[in-house]
Amino acid sequence: MxxxxxxxxxxxxxxxxxxxxxxxxxxxxxxxxxxxxxxxxxxxxxxxxxxxxxxxxxxxxxxxxxxxxxxxxxxxxxxxxxxxxxxxxxxxxxxxxxxxxxxxxxxxIFSADVADMAVGLLIDVLRKIGAADRFVKSGLWPVQPVDESYPLATKLSHKRVGIVGLGSIGQEVAKRLEAFDCKISYQSRTKKCSVSYPFYDGVRELAANCDILVVCCALNDQTYHLINKEVLEALGKQGVIINIARGPVIDEKELVQFLQEGRIAGAGLDVFEDEPNVPSELCGLDNVVLSPHYAALTxxxxxxxxxxxxxxxxxxxxxxxxxxxxxxx
Amino acid sequence: MxxxxxxxxxxxxxxxxxxxxxxxxxxxxxxxxxxxxxxxxxxxxxxxxxxxxxxxxxxxxxxxxxxxxxxxxxxxxxxxxxxxxxxxxxxxxxxxxxxxxxxxxxxxIFSADVADMAVGLLIDVLRKIGAADRFVKSGLWPVQPVDESYPLATKLSHKRVGIVGLGSIGQEVAKRLEAFDCKISYQSRTKKCSVSYPFYDGVRELAANCDILVVCCALNDQTYHLINKEVLEALGKQGVIINIARGPVIDEKELVQFLQEGRIAGAGLDVFEDEPNVPSELCGLDNVVLSPHYAALTxxxxxxxxxxxxxxxxxxxxxxxxxxxxxxx
CATH class of the missing domain: 3.40.50.720 (NAD(P)-binding Rossmann-like Domain)
Structure with a gap:
């Protein structure tokens, strides 16, 4: 020109x-x-x-x-x-x-933010921060003793945390939770030479040996509904699951049932199978913290x-x- | 007998x-x-x-x-x-x-739990987890785009965090937030030989050089209303304050005013000056996460x-x- x-x-x-x-x-x-x-x-x-x-x-x-x-x-x-x-x-x-x-x-570029959100959701679920905030803001504290209002929380330190997918985000989650004295192990397509965390071939074995699962893997044909009924059963009644990866990595219908029936203890979910639609059953549960695919939005x-x-x-x-x-x- | x-x-x-x-x-x-x-x-x-x-x-x-x-x-x-x-x-x-x-x-014995709560409150305030949870559970997500519903969150990584009182709890908080790549500095009665974090004599200087203050000190004559108007001013508009120590370490009336007027960005509070009474103004604020002196209750x-x-x-x-x-x- x-x-x-x-x-x-x-x-x-x-x-x-x-x-x-x-x-x-x-x-x-x-x-x-x-x-x-x-x-x-x-x-x-x-x-x-x-x-x-x-x-x-x-x-x-x-x-x-x-x-x-x-x-x-x-x-x-x-x-x-x-x-x-x-x-x-x-x-x-x-x-x-x-x-x-x-x-x-x-x-x-989002790995740190997404990992931060994973840890935030996890602490929120275990330590009942959302419930605490609602309790105080509703003005109930002077009226009703804390210990009668909701059960004691669950400690994070020393819990066994299983990372599903130890890519960039998974490694950031592991680094953070190590500082809380959690015991990290992971499942991944292949064993990583760069880390010394215990490695599991299968997610079911990982879940059976953990208190908490943090889902960090990519969604693809191999990971669709990777977290299924068997994995949730292996995780067990005291188990907590966090998903900041993609909704369809978890069989959401099964997850809802397990949460409703108290067959796992809680969940923190930033992603869902059919966003922006979230199963209405999840919205009524106190042991569940939800976020609108928001983990990277800073x-x-x-x-x-x-x-x-x-x-x-x-x-x-x-x-x-x-x-x-x-x-x- | x-x-x-x-x-x-x-x-x-x-x-x-x-x-x-x-x-x-x-x-x-x-x-x-x-x-x-x-x-x-x-x-x-x-x-x-x-x-x-x-x-x-x-x-x-x-x-x-x-x-x-x-x-x-x-x-x-x-x-x-x-x-x-x-x-x-x-x-x-x-x-x-x-x-x-x-x-x-x-x-x-409570140090780890209280530190976990401090980090949980901090992530909740910065990443708006409570607001996210309310948004999804109210069924608004399919109706209203996330980005129109509330502003973007604030990143935690690389923030400058000032620990007020580097005792057992303060050190646990520092250890955790280091793993989020935060830059730690602290104020304490005396400089600690065991850590290499930058030390500030006064809380006001600490606040002026930090994005976030985490109050972890004991309550005594020296720390009563230690966090006053001058400290909050030094912390500034983008500043966030977390208190898991004791309510009276902060001048609560001043804090409420600063929060209401947007002169600091947010707060996560587990403790208050006149528990179980919480200033009603705090209960209406979205940039505040409250908890009923619950940080040790696991x-x-x-x-x-x-x-x-x-x-x-x-x-x-x-x-x-x-x-x-x-x-x-």
Whole structure:
């Protein structure tokens, strides 16, 4: 162009990704021409056919289910998918690989926040912080002795904690809970040479040897309903389960039954099988702490995520290596 | 006695201590003849004059306010006070020393639980777990996007945490928060040689250099209203305060004003100035998590506390050294 300034590159947004519901929408729109199908009256497929045939890059998050062949067929020029998530279960990676579409993701930027949330949910469940807060705020304390109002809490220190999936998040959880003098063990696809925690091949064996399970693994064909009836039975009546991974890793119907019948002691859940729908039975249980897939949503991580998305897009458009590529096998 | 079995020793209970509101009442009453003034129609003073003139040992907790000269005058034979608490602010130690009455206490058995609670309250405040739980359980998630329902949370990792009082509990809090990659510093009567955390002489300087204050010190003349207007101002708008020590360490009226006016960001409080009364203004605030002096109340610590009380009493009645004596200066 005459003045040497290139027109902004075009980026399709699908979902919308949660980042575009924040102050960063404006900032991103100043750097790129962002296509926002949800603002158009056209149905998505027609929008893509009409406006996105030449689009080379898209951004999405887990809010867009599902980026597979059907959608990719409508995007013949696509060469890059940037997802703002650490999880990749909403993207058909094989299809991307086949079409030579690169994928970039959030990598480990959420690991600390998600691990913090796992520990927070766990302490909340064991130490009944939510119940305590409701008790005091309702004004009951002067009227009703604490010990008559709800049972004693459960100690965290020295508990046996089983980490399901010792990736980046699982390792952050383990590091934190070691400082509470918990005894860590784990199950993972393969034994990790970098840690000395006891390793279990199977989740059932892990559960049988633990008081607490923290689910940290990716969702894939191998981990769908990995936490089933047998695992919950092995965890037992005093057992507590925390899930900050993905809802379908747990057989939610079984979990609800176990919680209702007191066959496990409690649960802290940030994720669910059919979000944003949560089984109504869970909402009435006092031994359960729930959170709306919120474990990564901090101001600080959002800023980092925004910067990572922009860096990946800028690298792509200037033919540089991506900052946080997914290695497609 | 003819059959060689001594009659059970007599122990006066004042309060009642919370341990006597649990299953351990029965167990303790099988080992000792426990005098329970609250079960008598007599006023306490008259009860003590009538029934406790020969009593050599008593048990109490922070629930009995205040064990000073006035009560001790009615107990001329008293030689041992066992309190089930770690804090000693409800006992006039000078009077005990003057009368040659030994004092045993809970020592460090609650430190881990109280530190766990401090971390739990902190994560709850920063990560809005209570608000998340209420949001999901009220059924709002499918109706209202999370990001429109409440603001993003605040990250814990890498925050600067100031520990006020680096005793047993403070050190446990520091150990845990180090594992969250927090930067620890502290204020204490004296610099501790055993730790390398930065030390501040004054709480105001500590607050000025921290994002979070965790109050862990004992209550005494030096720490009454230690956290005052100046300290809260130094902590600042983004600051969060956690108190698992004793209510009067904080000037509660000032704290309420700072919270109401958004001049600090949030608080997690297990203790209050006039328990069980909590300022009603606190109960309406979303950036505040409250708990009814509950930080030590776990099943496991109660068992340990019961065993420690019994061990101290048995040691005393058999002229052995106490297990967890308070060193009276």
């Amino acid at each position: 005459a003045d040497g300034v290139a027109p902004p590159s075009e980026v399709l947004a699908l979902g919308p990704p949660i980042i575009l519901r924040t102050k960063y929408e404006k900032q991103l729109s100043e750097k790129f021409r962002v296509l926002k199908p949800w603002e158009s009256p056209l149905p998505l497929q027609q929008f893509l056919r009409t406006h996105a045939r030449n689009t080379r890059a898209l951004i999405c998050s887990g809010a867009f289910k599902y980026l597979g062949a059907e959608t990719l067929d409508l995007l013949p020029s696509l060469r890059l998918v940037v997802t703002s998530s650490a999880g990749l279960d909403h993207i058909d990676l094989q299809e991307c690989r086949r079409r030579d579409i690169a994928v970039a993701y959030a990598g480990t 101001e600080e991580s959002f800023r980092e995520m925004y910067e990572l998305i922009v860096s990946n897009l800028e690298a792509f458009f200037s033919d540089q290596p991506l900052i946080s590529p997914v290695v497609l096998k | 003819a059959d060689g079995v001594a009659p059970p020793s007599e122990v006066l209970a004042l309060g009642p201590p919370i341990i006597l509101r649990t299953k351990y009442e029965k167990q303790l009453s099988e080992k000792f003849r426990v005098l329970k003034p609250w079960e008598s129609p007599l006023p306490l003073q008259q009860f003590l004059r009538t029934h406790a003139r020969n009593t050599r040992a008593l048990i109490c907790s922070g629930a009995f306010k205040y064990l000073g000269a006035e009560t001790l005058d009615l107990l001329p034979s008293l030689r041992l006070v066992v309190t089930s608490s770690a804090g000693l602010d409800h006992i006039d130690l000078q009077e005990c020393r003057r009368r040659d009455i030994a004092v045993a206490y809970a020592g460090t 099943e496991e610590s109660f068992r340990e506390m019961y065993e420690l009380i019994v061990s101290n009493l048995e040691a005393f009645f058999s002229d052995q050294p106490l297990i967890s004596p308070v060193v009276l200066k």
